[in-house]
Amino acid sequence: MKFRRQRRDDLSVNLTPLIDVVFLLLIFFMVSTSFTKATQLAINLPEAEGQPAPESTTRLELLIAADGVFTLNGKQISSQPIDLRRALRDEANGNRDIPITIAADGAAAHRHIVAALDAASTLGFHQLTIAAQAPVGTND
Numbered sequence: 001m002k003f004r005r006q007r008r009d010d011l012s013v014n015l016t017p018l019i020d021v022v023f024l025l026l027i028f029f030m031v032s033t034s035f036t037k038a039t040q041l042a043i044n045l046p047e048a049e050g051q052p053a054p055e056s057t058t059r060l061e062l063l064i065a066a067d068g069v070f071t072l073n074g075k076q077i078s079s080q081p082i083d084l085r086r087a088l089r090d091e092a093n094g095n096r097d098i099p100i101t102i103a104a105d106g107a108a109a110h111r112h113i114v115a116a117l118d119a120a121s122t123l124g125f126h127q128l129t130i131a132a133q134a135p136v137g138t139n140d
Contacts, residue, residue, distance in 0.1 A: 059100070062103070062116055066107040070084065070116070
């Protein structure tokens with residue numbers, strides 16, 4: 001008697017559904033993730049009349065936000081006086097003739113502005129400018 005051997009199928013895992021699920025998850029996370037752009041500090045400058053300051057190629061720009069956050073040339077720094085002086089000294093590289101523009105938010109505490117002015121004058125900077133915006137309704 002001759003018995004027929006049963007043919008056995010190869011046992012394997014079908015990876016196609018797994019790959020489909022992984023791609024769907026990847027697409028879901030790519031679509032649902034929110035990407036944020038690094039933005040500059042939003043400052044509401046006080047209004048003042050006068051002439052704009054002359055443009056200089058090298059300058060130090062110290063921004064003071066309403067909540068007291070200090071930013072020097074785009075880099076956030078500590079509001080502590082010693083750290084503020086160190087950051088100004090490092091950024092100026094020993095050149096005390098570089099103009100400094102202090103742009104403080106209209107709602108910034110007076111003590112932050114005084115601290116910035118004190119740090120600049122202590123280091124010997126002579127060209128200080130306080131930034132302001134032109135009053136609404138003036139024609140230039």
